Amino acid sequence: MKKLIILFLAIGLSSCDDFLKENVRGIISPNNFYNSDPEAIQAANxxxxxxxxxxxxxxxxxxxxxxxxxxxxxxxxxxxxxxxxxxxxxxxxxxxxxxxxxxxxxxxxxxxxxxxxxxxxxxxxxxxxxxxxxxxxxxxxxxxxxxxxxxxxxxxxxxxxxxxxxxxxxxxxxxxxxxxxxxxxxxxxxxxxxxxxxxxxxxxxxxxxxxxxxxxxxxxxxxxxxxxxxxxxxxxxxxxxxxxxxxxxxxxxxxxxxxxxxxWDHLTGVQGQTITDSFNPRLRDEPRNSAQRNEFAGVLASRGEEFNGYGLAVPSDDAVAKHPNDLRKPYNLMDSYLGYDLTYTYLKKRTNFDFVQSPRGGHGEWWITMRMGQVYLMAAEAANEVGDASAYDYINAIRDRAYEEDASLSGLSKDEFRKAVQDELKWELLGETERKYDLVRWGIFYETIKNTNYGRFSGSENVQPHMQYxxxxxxxxxxxxxxxxxxxxxxxxx
Known part of the structure; x- marks a missing residue:
């Protein structure tokens, strides 16, 4: 029986817009495909x-x-x-x-x-x-x-x-x-x-x-x-x-x-994403003083903005309570906006309130999953494990950017440095990438979840070691x- 290749194809590849817009599923035999450069690019797309x-x-x-x-x-x-x-x-x-x-x-x-x-x-x-x-x-x-x-x-x-x-x-x-x-x-x-x-x-x-x-x-x-x-x-x-x-x-x-x-790149309004919606607040929750809601909505509208997201993904109670008072905090935690106190604390760096350029259900923001901040901290982790003193250069490059005052680390034991990297990754990459994967990889998944405050959720009481997978x-x-x-x-x- 002839094998069939099931592919999602992006047809018309002359521009980035075409690459983002098309989503056509086809069933294609190898005998009549892969005959030209455009077809090879279609397959990769x-x-x-x-x-x-x-x-x-x-x-x-x-x-x-x-x-x-x-x-x-x-x-x-x-x-x-x-x-x-x-x-x-x-x-x-x-x-x-x-x-x-x-x-x-x-x-x-x-x-x-x-x-x-x-x-x-x-x-x-x-x-x-x-x-x-x-x-x-x-x-x-x-x-x-x-x-x-x-x-x-x-x-x-x-x-x-x-x-x-x-x-x-x-x-x-x-x-x-x-x-x-x-x-x-x-x-x-x-x-x-x-x-x-x-x-x-x-x-x-x-x-x-x-x-x-x-x-x-x-x-x-x-x-x-x-x-x-x-x-x-x-x-x-x-x-x-x-x-x-x-x-x-x-x-x-x-x-x-x-x-x-x-x-992952997205195209506003055509092949947009809704991840941003999960981080964007919803007006029905905000501001904390509900009597100010109409006034607040008017102020937002005057700026071309809306709180029209799901208001779903927020920093954990634990992260809010423990976040260091550094230069990352205003981008990681937002508990007020335009002078109005908010009901929830939001992850500011993942929000976009512009309802024209970033509409609900069709956001065009690029979802960054790999960046240099993580490279430096991975280098610090690996260098520490092999006893390479450059570990301090890598972690301190991140801390120099994160703190207004000198916050350089030095003189730590291997275990202390390992813990410092784990903490630094949390604040540098809060809500960006693969925190759970790392907790499992480090062997601290169970103890971390057991000691995390989830508010109304019961994870810390219910978690068992096997639940890492x-x-x-x-x-x-x-x-x-x-x-x-x-x-x-x-x-x-x-």
């Missing part, structure tokens, strides 16, 4: 579309598993499946959006496998396009497996084109084995991808994004020297650097700034009983 439209587009996307249920972000109210995440009462059938994430990430894996297999020895495609498209596929597949192993631990692993029947009998592969394989793939990607882009290609994955992700995987495997070497390469040789001030990182008028290494959804187990062969407990949930 399809991988971005799945991420942008399904994984990173809305409040119920991958962020559910990256910072909700941590010491960083919590819902302002009980809402949908997030209650199960925050209360740590997940089951095989009560799992928030886990089933959708599993399907979306494996869709990327399957499509990336097809792109690589059909381009590798294809002499109909120019070398430049083949290299870039394959590099993107290697990178985006590795990113999918990074998320899969971080959320579920051991998962099915395959890098060849397989039929649905073949995929449906795969058991789980050890997560460390998967990470090791993806490190090798990312090294290939680094050799294929360009260092930077211009014009309509800005925002695509570069060799530095691949190296960033490889660093993350080295850290998971405690390959400290390899992680440090990769960070040094990014710091010393990439076009990226720390922005002079923290606030400049999040300037909506300069989103593709020098600090940003990779993220999610249960594989029951629907997948019904389709593929082999998922229980290596672990009949389904990550401890049975």
């Amino acid at each position: 399809g991988l971005y579309v799945t991420y942008r439209e399904d994984v990173y587009r809305n409040w119920a996307g991958i962020t559910t598993w990256q910072f909700f249920g941590t010491d960083e972000i919590m819902p302002s109210r009980i809402f949908g499946g997030l209650a199960a995440v925050m209360d740590y009462n997940l089951t095989e059938t009560n799992y928030a959006n886990a089933y959708g994430m599993w399907q979306d990430l494996y869709r990327v894996v399957g499509d990336a496998n097809s792109v690589i297999a059909n381009l590798k020895d294809n002499d109909k495609i120019s070398i430049a396009v083949k290299d870039r498209s394959m590099g993107e596929a290697y990178f985006l597949r590795a990113l999918a497996y990074h998320n899969l192993t971080s959320i579920w631990g051991d998962v099915p692993f395959y890098t060849e084109e397989l039929t649905l029947a073949e995929v449906g009998v795969l058991g789980r592969t050890d997560k460390s084995q998967i990470r090791t394989a993806m490190i090798e793939d990312l090294k290939i990607a680094e050799g294929l991808l360009p260092s930077s882009y211009t014009g309509s290609d800005i925002g695509r994955s570069s060799k530095w994004a691949a190296k960033f992700l490889r660093t993350r995987l080295h850290l998971w495997l405690e390959e400290w020297q390899e992680a440090l070497d990769a960070c040094k390469d990014i710091i010393n040789n990439s076009p990226h650097k720390l922005m002079p001030t923290y606030g400049e990182i999040f300037d909506v008028n300069n989103q593709f700034n020098e600090e940003a290494i990779f993220g 999610a249960p594989i959804p029951a629907e997948e187990i019904v389709l593929n009983p082999a998922l229980l062969e290596s672990d009949p407990t389904n990550n401890g949930y049975r």
Whole structure:
């Protein structure tokens, strides 16, 4: 039986707008596709579309598993499946959006496998396009497996084109084995991808994004020297650097700034995202003095602004109480606006109240997921573990930007420095990236959640050590009983 490739295609690739707008699903035979450069680019673009439209587009996307249920972000109210995440009462059938994430990430894996297999020895495609498209596929597949192993631990692993029947009998592969394989793939990607882009290609994955992700995987495997070497390469040789001030990182008028290494681009009103809506306040909650609500709405309107978001994702009570009084605080915590006290404290850097340029349901903000601030702190972590004194240079570069007065660290023990990095990552990247993954990686997930104040949610009372990973959804187990062969407990949930 002829294998079919299921791809999300971005048709019409002459501009960035086209790349962002199109989302056409097709079923294409390898025999009549991959015959030209535009078709190869279409195939690679399809991988971005799945991420942008399904994984990173809305409040119920991958962020559910990256910072909700941590010491960083919590819902302002009980809402949908997030209650199960925050209360740590997940089951095989009560799992928030886990089933959708599993399907979306494996869709990327399957499509990336097809792109690589059909381009590798294809002499109909120019070398430049083949290299870039394959590099993107290697990178985006590795990113999918990074998320899969971080959320579920051991998962099915395959890098060849397989039929649905073949995929449906795969058991789980050890997560460390998967990470090791993806490190090798990312090294290939680094050799294929360009260092930077211009014009309509800005925002695509570069060799530095691949190296960033490889660093993350080295850290998971405690390959400290390899992680440090990769960070040094990014710091010393990439076009990226720390922005002079923290606030400049999040300037909506300069989103593709020098600090940003990779993220997910969206197009206002056409293929916009709703993640910003989850951070934007809603007027029905604000301001704290409800008698001022109409007046406040008028003041906002005079500025071309609205509080028209979901008001859902807010810094945890714990983060609000413990945030240091540094230069990042005004961008991380907003408890008043235009002189009005607010009911909730919001993550200011993730909001945009401009209802014309950033409308509800169609925000165009670039969702940055990799930036230089994290590179410096990953370098500090790795350097500390190998006893390299440069660890202080890296962490103090971040602290120098974060504090008005000198806040340099020195003379710490290895354990003290490790804790300092963990704390610094929290405040530098609050609500931006993969806090839960890091808590698991550091082996402090359980103790952190047990000691975090979640307000109305019961996570700190309910959490158990095995809950560092999610249960594989029951629907997948019904389709593929082999998922229980290596672990009949389904990550401890049975």
